Each structure stands twice: as C-alpha cells, then as structure tokens.
Amino acid sequence: MQEQFEQWQKLLSEHPDMDTIVKLALLLLGAWIANFVVKKILMRGVLTVISYTPAGHDKQLFERNIIARLANVVPALVITYGVSSVPNLPEEVVVVVNNVCTAFIILTIGRAISGVLTVVNTVYERQPDAHEKPIKGYIQVVKIAIYAVATILVVAALIDKSPVILLSGLGAMAAVLMLVFQDTLLSLVASVQITSNDIIRVGDWVEMPNLSVDGDVIDIALHTVKVQNWDKTISTIPTKRFISDPFKNWRGMQESGGRRVKRSLMLDQNSVHFLSDDERExxxxxxxxxxYLASKQKEIDEWNQKLKDEGKEPVNTRRISNIGTFRAYVRAYLQSHPRVHQEMTLMVRQLNPTADGLPLEIYCFTATTEWVEYEGIQSDIFDHLISILPEFGLRVFQHPSGVDMREMVTQIKQNRHIDT
Structure with missing residues (x-):
C-alpha cells in the first residue's frame, strides 16, 4: 500500500497538471461531503429537535429556510481554506475564488439575518396588541440597512479592497443617494410619525375621498399602506400620503361604543297646525x-291666564302644535329605545325650512358600532316615525309623481262631471 502511494505521488510529481486536477477534485469532493453532512445530517437533526418544541409545528416560522441558508456557508468555507492548498494554481485564480467565496458567505449571512427579521415580525404580529404598534416598517428599514452593508462588503470582497475605501467614496455620492432613496426616506419619516403618533393601525376604518379610499387598513409597510375597501377591492396608498393628505379615521367611533344617526324627516309644512281638543285627547x-301633554298644558294655561281679557282671542294665546308634540314624542321614543345610546348626545330639532319641506332632524347614537346592526336600528327608528306621522296629522313631503298627477286629473274630471 505504501509503495502504491509512493508511486502515485511520484506520478503526480512528474505530471503537475494531473496533480492540480486531482487535488482540485478532492477539494470539490470535500466541499460536497461537507454540504451533505451539514444539510442531510446536522440540519435534519436540528430540525428534528425543533419539531418537538411548540414552534416546530409552525410552518410559517420556518418557511424562510434560515437554517438551510446558513448551511451553505460550510462548503464555501471549505473551498476558501482549501483552494490555497491546491498546487500549481495561478495566484489570481486563488484570489478570485477566495473573493467569490467570501462574497457568497456575506450574501448568505445577510439573507439569513433578513429571514430572522421576517420571523421576528411574524411572531410580533401574533400579539393581541400588535396592530396598535406595527413594526413592519422598522423591520424593512433594518433589512435595507443590512442589504446596504452586505452590498458594500460583497463589492469590497469581489474587488479585493477595503470596505473603508468604498465608504469614503459614498460621501461624494450622498446627493445622488438622496435622490435615489428620496421616497424611501420620506416613507421612513412618515412611518415613524404614524407609529409614534398612533395615527393609523391595522384594522382601522379610514376614508380618503380624494383617493376614493374607504375601508379597513389591512397592512402597514414602509412604503405603502393597504386598505381593503367596502367593495372588497384593495387600494395601495403611499405611506407618506397619510401625513401630507387629509383623511378620516373612524377608530374613535369604533372605540366609543356608539355610532351617530343624523337624518331628517322632511315634513309637509301645510300639515302643521295647532291641536284641537279632540286631537289632544x-x-x-x-x-x-x-x-309631556300634561306639563305642557299646565305651562300654557298659566301663560294664558296672565293675558286676562286679551286671552279671550285665540290668536293671542299659546296652544299646543302637532309638530311640537311630534318632536316631543320622537325624543321620548329615542330615550326609551333599548338600542339607542343614552350616554351620548340625543337631540330632535328643526332645521331651516326648504322648498322640499320642513326638516326635522334626529340626532342620536346607536348602542353598537357594527355596521349591519347600526343600519338596522336606524331603519327601524325611521320606519316607526314615518308610519306614526298620520296620528299627529302630519305628512311627509315628497315631489308629485306620475301617480299623483293622474289622481289629480281624475279628481278634476269627477268634479266637472258632478257640476254638470
């Protein structure tokens, strides 16, 4: 065996090229073996151990292949330290191989760190209050910094120069970089302001009429904010627009526990009159x-008694009107409604008369902020008020329709026929 080994060494010494090829093949074989051992044995063992932990069943945490990326460093290290032992290789080739392997190791470590940051953000987003203080924008900033440093180190490794030389050259390129990364810098500032001032959160209902945005915030990133509109479309808005443009955040309403009802009944002013004794009864x-009627009648009687002889004329006296009684009824109805929030503003008022009738505005808050329930409560209130209007001798105003015109013409013809 020793004689064969000596003969093999003698053969290689007589043929330098063959010696180089053989040892280069052994180096590549060693790198392949190192890669196989790390990925098929060590990495599999580590993953098996992790699988016994609660986090081991979470595929979302391990889909980034962080361990697999780090495992690629081992064969690169074998080649880096082994290439110098291959005889007869030109020095330039050794330097290039070392530089490429070093650049590959730096890039691999940078990608692994990026994957770790993504996992950190995923774990953080599972916290109950994560939507209040999202860190996705900060994670992206750190990733940008990591890739920037990695890029500098990779370039420095490939050209075999010190990173300090590249950094000194960046000073002259600062103005260009400011222009190139202008949007990133503005987005970073906006993201910090949004988070520190708690302007928006994931889950907030925001409305930006100038951008036709109206829906829930589903994602806040460094450059963009995603909003799912009520028609299920998704709008992507630059983060900086939430600092520069006006918008409405409905979070205050959602947290208050009540949602405002502000609608008017348009009453026909021709139906407004004083109540007769029969109507009052x-x-x-x-x-x-x-x-209300008892206290109001007592107040009016006391007022009218002060008029003495002038009180004999009805025009000089105070009387109860059907619209005032209806307004009191609406207020009492809302105060007794179980789905109207009694701790918030509740008001029934008249607005300025218009050509479309006399607006009687109902201003109150429902005891829920859920959209479907809110619309149901609001509709139930106005269903009841519109239906009960005739009890007060009032009518809802609406413009004449074709049916109204046809009935009027029919009535005129009937009157003419009676006259003849």
Missing part, C-alpha cells in the same frame, strides 16, 4: 306623551 292615549 286622542294623543293622550300615547304612553310616551302623557307627561
């Missing part, structure tokens, strides 16, 4: 109006 049947 009829309205006394309303449980919600008994106290």
């Amino acid at each position: 009829k309205l006394n049947r309303f449980r919600l109006l008994k106290d």
Whole structure:
C-alpha cells in the first residue's frame, strides 16, 4: 500500500497538471461531503429537535429556510481554506475564488439575518396588541440597512479592497443617494410619525375621498399602506400620503361604543297646525306623551291666564302644535329605545325650512358600532316615525309623481262631471 502511494505521488510529481486536477477534485469532493453532512445530517437533526418544541409545528416560522441558508456557508468555507492548498494554481485564480467565496458567505449571512427579521415580525404580529404598534416598517428599514452593508462588503470582497475605501467614496455620492432613496426616506419619516403618533393601525376604518379610499387598513409597510375597501377591492396608498393628505379615521367611533344617526324627516309644512281638543285627547292615549301633554298644558294655561281679557282671542294665546308634540314624542321614543345610546348626545330639532319641506332632524347614537346592526336600528327608528306621522296629522313631503298627477286629473274630471 505504501509503495502504491509512493508511486502515485511520484506520478503526480512528474505530471503537475494531473496533480492540480486531482487535488482540485478532492477539494470539490470535500466541499460536497461537507454540504451533505451539514444539510442531510446536522440540519435534519436540528430540525428534528425543533419539531418537538411548540414552534416546530409552525410552518410559517420556518418557511424562510434560515437554517438551510446558513448551511451553505460550510462548503464555501471549505473551498476558501482549501483552494490555497491546491498546487500549481495561478495566484489570481486563488484570489478570485477566495473573493467569490467570501462574497457568497456575506450574501448568505445577510439573507439569513433578513429571514430572522421576517420571523421576528411574524411572531410580533401574533400579539393581541400588535396592530396598535406595527413594526413592519422598522423591520424593512433594518433589512435595507443590512442589504446596504452586505452590498458594500460583497463589492469590497469581489474587488479585493477595503470596505473603508468604498465608504469614503459614498460621501461624494450622498446627493445622488438622496435622490435615489428620496421616497424611501420620506416613507421612513412618515412611518415613524404614524407609529409614534398612533395615527393609523391595522384594522382601522379610514376614508380618503380624494383617493376614493374607504375601508379597513389591512397592512402597514414602509412604503405603502393597504386598505381593503367596502367593495372588497384593495387600494395601495403611499405611506407618506397619510401625513401630507387629509383623511378620516373612524377608530374613535369604533372605540366609543356608539355610532351617530343624523337624518331628517322632511315634513309637509301645510300639515302643521295647532291641536284641537279632540286631537289632544286622542294623543293622550300615547304612553310616551302623557307627561309631556300634561306639563305642557299646565305651562300654557298659566301663560294664558296672565293675558286676562286679551286671552279671550285665540290668536293671542299659546296652544299646543302637532309638530311640537311630534318632536316631543320622537325624543321620548329615542330615550326609551333599548338600542339607542343614552350616554351620548340625543337631540330632535328643526332645521331651516326648504322648498322640499320642513326638516326635522334626529340626532342620536346607536348602542353598537357594527355596521349591519347600526343600519338596522336606524331603519327601524325611521320606519316607526314615518308610519306614526298620520296620528299627529302630519305628512311627509315628497315631489308629485306620475301617480299623483293622474289622481289629480281624475279628481278634476269627477268634479266637472258632478257640476254638470
């Protein structure tokens, strides 16, 4: 065996090229063996151990292949330290191989760190209050810094120069970099302001009419904010627009526990009149109006008694109107409604008369902020108020339709026929 080994060495010494090829092949074989051992044995063992932990069943945490990326460093290190032992290789080739391997190791470590940061963000987003202080923008900033440093080191390794030389050259390129990364810098500042001032969170309902955006925030990143509109479309808005442009955040409403109802009933002003005694007695049947009618009548009687002889003329006296009674009824109805928030503003008021009628505005808050329930409560309130209007001798105003015109013409013809 020793004689064969000596003969093999003698043969290689007589043929330098063959010696180089053989040892280069052995180096590549060693790198392949190192890669096989690390990935097929060590890495598999590490993953097996991790699989017994609670985090081991979380595919989302390990889909970044962080361990596999780090495993690629081992064969690169074998080649780096072994290439110098291959005889008869030109010095330039050794330098190039070392530089390429070093650059590959730096790039691999940078990508692994980026994967770790992604996992950190994934774990953080699972926290109950993560939507209040998202860190995705900061993670992206750190990633940019890591890739910037990695790029400098990779270039320095490839050209076999010190990174300090490249950094000194960056000073002259600062103005160009400011222009190139202008959007990134503006987005970074906006992201910091949004987070520090708690302007928006994931889950907030935001409205930006100038951009036709109206929906829930589903993602906040460094450069963009994604909003899912109510029609299920997704709008992507630059982060800086939430600092420079006006927008409405409905979070305050959602956290308050009540949502505002602000709608008006348009009443026909021709139906407004004072209540007769019979109408007042009829309205006394309303449980919600008994106290109001009694106190109001007492107040009016005391006022009218002061008029003495002038009080004999109805035009000089105060009387109860059907619209005032209806306004009192609406307020009492809202105060007794179980789905109206009683701790928030509740008001029934008249607005300025218009050509479309007299607006009677209902201003209150529902006891829920859920959209479907809110619309149902609001509709139920106005269903009831519109239906009960005739009890007060009031009518809702609306413009004449074709049916109204046809009925009017029919009535005129009937009157003419009676006259003839």
